[in-house]
Amino acid sequence: MRWRDLLALALWGVGCASAFAEEEKAFLFSPISEAPEWRLLENYQGTITQAQFEEKLKRIYDPTGALRKYLQMDEGGVELFRDVAKTEPLFRLRWARPDAKPVSPTGAFFLPDPQRPLLGRVICLDPGHIGGDWADVEERTFRIGRDRPVVEGELNLKTCRRLAERLTNAGAKVVWTHDGFAPTTNLRPADLYPEAIQYFLQDPVSRRQAGYSMNNLIRWNAELLFYRSAEIQARARRVNEELHPDFTLCLHYNAAPWGRAGRASLTSVSRLVVFTHGSYTASELVYDDQKFHLLRKLLENSSGEEVDLAAAVAKEFKEKWGFRAEDYSGSGYASPSGVSPYVWHRNLIANRLFSGPVVFVEGPYMNDRMTYGWIQAGEYEGTRLIGGKERQNIFQEYADRVAEGLIERFRSLPGRSSAFTNYSP
Numbered sequence: 001m002r003w004r005d006l007l008a009l010a011l012w013g014v015g016c017a018s019a020f021a022e023e024e025k026a027f028l029f030s031p032i033s034e035a036p037e038w039r040l041l042e043n044y045q046g047t048i049t050q051a052q053f054e055e056k057l058k059r060i061y062d063p064t065g066a067l068r069k070y071l072q073m074d075e076g077g078v079e080l081f082r083d084v085a086k087t088e089p090l091f092r093l094r095w096a097r098p099d100a101k102p103v104s105p106t107g108a109f110f111l112p113d114p115q116r117p118l119l120g121r122v123i124c125l126d127p128g129h130i131g132g133d134w135a136d137v138e139e140r141t142f143r144i145g146r147d148r149p150v151v152e153g154e155l156n157l158k159t160c161r162r163l164a165e166r167l168t169n170a171g172a173k174v175v176w177t178h179d180g181f182a183p184t185t186n187l188r189p190a191d192l193y194p195e196a197i198q199y200f201l202q203d204p205v206s207r208r209q210a211g212y213s214m215n216n217l218i219r220w221n222a223e224l225l226f227y228r229s230a231e232i233q234a235r236a237r238r239v240n241e242e243l244h245p246d247f248t249l250c251l252h253y254n255a256a257p258w259g260r261a262g263r264a265s266l267t268s269v270s271r272l273v274v275f276t277h278g279s280y281t282a283s284e285l286v287y288d289d290q291k292f293h294l295l296r297k298l299l300e301n302s303s304g305e306e307v308d309l310a311a312a313v314a315k316e317f318k319e320k321w322g323f324r325a326e327d328y329s330g331s332g333y334a335s336p337s338g339v340s341p342y343v344w345h346r347n348l349i350a351n352r353l354f355s356g357p358v359v360f361v362e363g364p365y366m367n368d369r370m371t372y373g374w375i376q377a378g379e380y381e382g383t384r385l386i387g388g389k390e391r392q393n394i395f396q397e398y399a400d401r402v403a404e405g406l407i408e409r410f411r412s413l414p415g416r417s418s419a420f421t422n423y424s425p
């Protein structure tokens with residue numbers, strides 16, 4: 001694991017429950033996150049029964065039961081508290097009556113057109129990372145010898161452009177969180193030094209990393225806050241306030257853990273995973289904003305649609321590519337969806353902050369030998385023999401896997417617009 005990843009874990013608490021004490025009053029929001037607007041949840045009053053609420057927590061959002069310590073349920077509703085002593089209430093949700101009819105759907109109900117099964121759908125593409133001049137700062141690039149550098153942000157964008165073409169041909173309207181190599185946020189790392197310094201001042205002893213100067217740690221933190229937190233927040237504002245898609249696809253290429261001291265080296269393994277939202281950890285749920293987003297996503301009711309879409313893409317991955325599924329058993333930060341071994345619930349910044357269903361697709365490992373050669377071969381026409389098989393260029397194949405999964409899913413189902421009730425209260 002690289003030092004930057006260690007720092008990221010410390011910052012975001014991903015898979016690193018010991019990074020924070022469970023009760024840390026001084027720091028109730030994730031770094032530079034926006035303060036929760038609890039009033040936004042008022043529209044959901046009386047829309048869910050206690051049984052439905054508890055079932056969703058257990059199955060999707062809180063499989064370890066970490067949120068329970070902050071909840072007090074009674075027959076009228078549930079009170080969410082900031083603290084486990086339950087002295088500082090944040091929000092109270094009233095139950096729907098057990099015999100209440102489900103909330104009437106607000107989304108249109110589509111019958112698929114067999115020629116253009118995505119007709120009427122607005123699909124948002126979110127190519128992962130920024131790339132371009134920011135690829136080094138993001139640490140999403142590597143180079144082996146004199147080969148062409150592999151820059152994940154560029155691979156994601158190339159794939160998404162081909163995917164957009166397929167989806168548009170199938171009738172969808174495609175919108176983008178960003179389409180190019182410029183950041184969506186107006187902030188830059190230099191703007192985020194105060195937040196980076198503040199973070200260290202809160203706990204300077206444990207947040208130091210041996211062997212790194214304080215100056216460097218603060219700079220790296222400011223960069224992390226820029227490309228992860230500020231950038232994704234800016235994209236989320238675009239999705240939630242301007243684009244209002246039916247669903248969003250975050251598209252990435254993955255990488256196997258790097259070998260010695262973070263030096264680029266190739267492996268011979270590739271696995272695939274599709275993330276849907278859920279599986280909050282105890283260390284995340286210390287924060288008010290994480291509790292807020294858990295409730296918001298749960299009440300928004302987009303999980304069913306997310307899982308359906310993810311499973312359709314996963315089916316294509318399995319049938320056409322056959323790479324094995326990623327296995328996060330015992331990771332503590334991802335839990336199985338139960339619908340496909342490729343689909344896992346995980347709380348990521350993008351699928352937490354974007355409203356509506358979000359399918360987060362991780363493509364093949366860029367540092368797998370076969371995939372690496374496939375990437376190096378570029379955007380060739382027709383097919384070539386790659387890894388013992390005639391294959392189209394990797395961008396086209398990845399785009400086709402995702403597009404065909406989605407198209408097939410809408411061809412065979414009239415859609416679940418009715419399940420996804422209202423994501424912009």
Ligand SMILES: [Zn+2]
Nearest residue numbers: 128152252253
């Ligand atoms: Zn990525």
